[in-house]
Amino acid sequence: MLTWSRKEDVVGLKAPKKEKRVKKENRTQPPVEARYVAPKPKIATKSPDKTVEIFDGMTLLDLSKRTGAYISRLQGILADLGEKVESEFDSINIDLAELVAMELGVNTRRMHTGEGTNEPRPAVVTVMGHVDHGKTSLLDALRQTSVAAKEAGGITQHIGAFVVEMPSGASITFLDTPGHAAFSAMRARGAAVTDIVVLVVAADDGVMPQTLEAMSHAKAANVPVVVAINKCDKSGADPERVRIQLGSEGLLLEDMGGDVQVVEISAVAKSGLDKLEEALLLQAEMMDLKARIDGPAQAFVVEARVDRGRGPLATAIVKSGTLVSGQHIVVGAEWGRIRSLRDTAGKITESAKPAMPVEIEGLRGLPMAGDDVVVVDSEERARMLSQGRKKKQEKDRLRKIDEGMADELEIKEETPERVEMPIIVKADVQGSVQAVTDALRSLNSAQVFVNVVHVGVGPISQHDIDLAQACGAYIVGFNIRTPPIAITQAAARANIK
Numbered sequence: 151m152l153t154w155s156r157k158e159d160v161v162g163l164k165a166p167k168k169e170k171r172v173k174k175e176n177r178t179q180p181p182v183e184a185r186y187v188a189p190k191p192k193i194a195t196k197s198p199d200k201t202v203e204i205f206d207g208m209t210l211l212d213l214s215k216r217t218g219a220y221i222s223r224l225q226g227i228l229a230d231l232g233e234k235v236e237s238e239f240d241s242i243n244i245d246l247a248e249l250v251a252m253e254l255g256v257n258t259r260r261m262h263t264g265e266g267t268n269e270p271r272p273a274v275v276t277v278m279g280h281v282d283h284g285k286t287s288l289l290d291a292l293r294q295t296s297v298a299a300k301e302a303g304g305i306t307q308h309i310g311a312f313v314v315e316m317p318s319g320a321s322i323t324f325l326d327t328p329g330h331a332a333f334s335a336m337r338a339r340g341a342a343v344t345d346i347v348v349l350v351v352a353a354d355d356g357v358m359p360q361t362l363e364a365m366s367h368a369k370a371a372n373v374p375v376v377v378a379i380n381k382c383d384k385s386g387a388d389p390e391r392v393r394i395q396l397g398s399e400g401l402l403l404e405d406m407g408g409d410v411q412v413v414e415i416s417a418v419a420k421s422g423l424d425k426l427e428e429a430l431l432l433q434a435e436m437m438d439l440k441a442r443i444d445g446p447a448q449a450f451v452v453e454a455r456v457d458r459g460r461g462p463l464a465t466a467i468v469k470s471g472t473l474v475s476g477q478h479i480v481v482g483a484e485w486g487r488i489r490s491l492r493d494t495a496g497k498i499t500e501s502a503k504p505a506m507p508v509e510i511e512g513l514r515g516l517p518m519a520g521d522d523v524v525v526v527d528s529e530e531r532a533r534m535l536s537q538g539r540k541k542k543q544e545k546d547r548l549r550k551i552d553e554g555m556a557d558e559l560e561i562k563e564e565t566p567e568r569v570e571m572p573i574i575v576k577a578d579v580q581g582s583v584q585a586v587t588d589a590l591r592s593l594n595s596a597q598v599f600v601n602v603v604h605v606g607v608g609p610i611s612q613h614d615i616d617l618a619q620a621c622g623a624y625i626v627g628f629n630i631r632t633p634p635i636a637i638t639q640a641a642a643r644a645n646i647k
């Protein structure tokens with residue numbers, strides 16, 4: 151069994167093939183030369199980042215071709231999972247395919263068959279722009295016109311997304327986390343939920359570094375931009391200058407013959423908001439956004455938090471299909487049964503359709519922003535998938551730490567003065583975890599290497615102290631309760647900052 155898996159591990163991963171080639175070349179070379187090939191395994195450890203597409207009803211042969219593992223190995227893993235699949239032409243369920251792929255250390259992307267008719271769906275919008283240009287103010291102003299605010303008399307809860315309904319009956323879904331970190335973190339995790347980016351530029355300040363950064367993010371994600379020139383109520387406002395600046399940065403504005411719409415607004419005076427909403431609807435119309443409505447849902451988490459009474463809560467946006475209360479789900483590495491779904495107004499709803507944000511209650515643990523929501527048949531399946539994903543996450547995490555240390559070693563050889571700062575980040579909600587982590591990582595320089603070894607939501611725990619002690623890490627807490635005395639003392643004893 152041992153020799154089996156070893157042999158096929160090599161087959162399952164791409165990079166070792168290279169290693170094989172290297173060996174061949176080296177056969178003709180003197181043994182002294184051959185010793186220099188030794189660092190190769192480092193490349194091999196990076197290959198688990200390989201991602202294969204899986205789908206319901208794929209045959210064992212399909213999976214074998216995609217993962218590069220022998221049929222017999224796949225059959226062996228399936229047998230361990232209690233599934234007997236005899237022929238390579240037998241089809242397997244998507245959850246099993248994922249479990250097998252995870253066992254092989256390969257990442258998966260779930261593909262859903264285009265069955266069922268595609269119907270128009272609302273657009274999902276993210277607000278980006280330079281700091282202090284008014285992203286939060288704009289979201290606040292828009293949120294006050296949202297469905298939730300109308301129903302709750304202006305009071306809304308921040309759950310990561312909200313819906314604005316237009317007089318025509320059309321609606322727009324806004325992601326409630328401004329900034330680029332959340333956008334790129336979600337995208338990096340394959341959760342491309344944003345359809346349109348609102349680029350906020352202050353009329354009195356003009357194009358700034360983060361304006362350009364936002365433009366690059368949108369461009370890289372192939373997401374169209376609608377420009378909102380904000381603070382037009384100010385005396386120093388000069389929208390024309392902003393237009394010229396944006397044009398010279400290569401943004402093809404409408405009034406210059408391009409197709410990027412520009413709207414002048416004031417988030418504080420709440421003017422121009424209707425024009426912005428209209429522009430977004432028009433943009434959405436041009437994009438002809440559609441999604442499958444029937445069938446199992448595929449969704450992504452945009453925000454997650456723990457509520458004292460209700461337990462872990464995740465706000466998810468459905469990409470396709472319909473999410474139904476009572477279903478068993480796997481969310482990232484967590485699982486549960488949907489006890490209740492609430493819309494952004496906090497009202498219990500039976501189901502959620504594409505582009506509709508809902509708060510999911512009933513998860514056993516706290517997922518992360520960007521995690522996928524997958525509907526499975528049974529509790530047992532949910533538990534198995536969650537366990538498999540947790541195991542793989544842990545493996546990947548250890549591998550990354552190893553790589554981080556190896557990279558650091560390499561760097562040390564070049565620039566011996568570079569100091570490593572292992573850091574553990576704890577924050578109140580997933581959004582801030584990511585924002586803080588990204589901010590810390592941006593401090594990386596030739597002198598300092600910020601190595602974020604662990605992140606989490608919630609107060610600093612004994613587990614964090616243990617981990618910090620094990621790797622000599624600092625702990626950064628953001629917006630969390632002051633740790634209990636026992637924890638503070640333990641940290642002091644272990645000399646942890």
Ligand code: GDP
Nearest residue numbers: 280281282283284285286287380381416417418
């Ligand atoms: P963010 O960093 O992009 O989220 O910016 P904020 O929404 O926090 O806004 C930064 C500052 O600009 C705050 O003091 C706001 O009150 C102010 N501000 C935002 N929008 C407007 C506006 O339309 N007009 C004026 N006069 N001030 C604004």
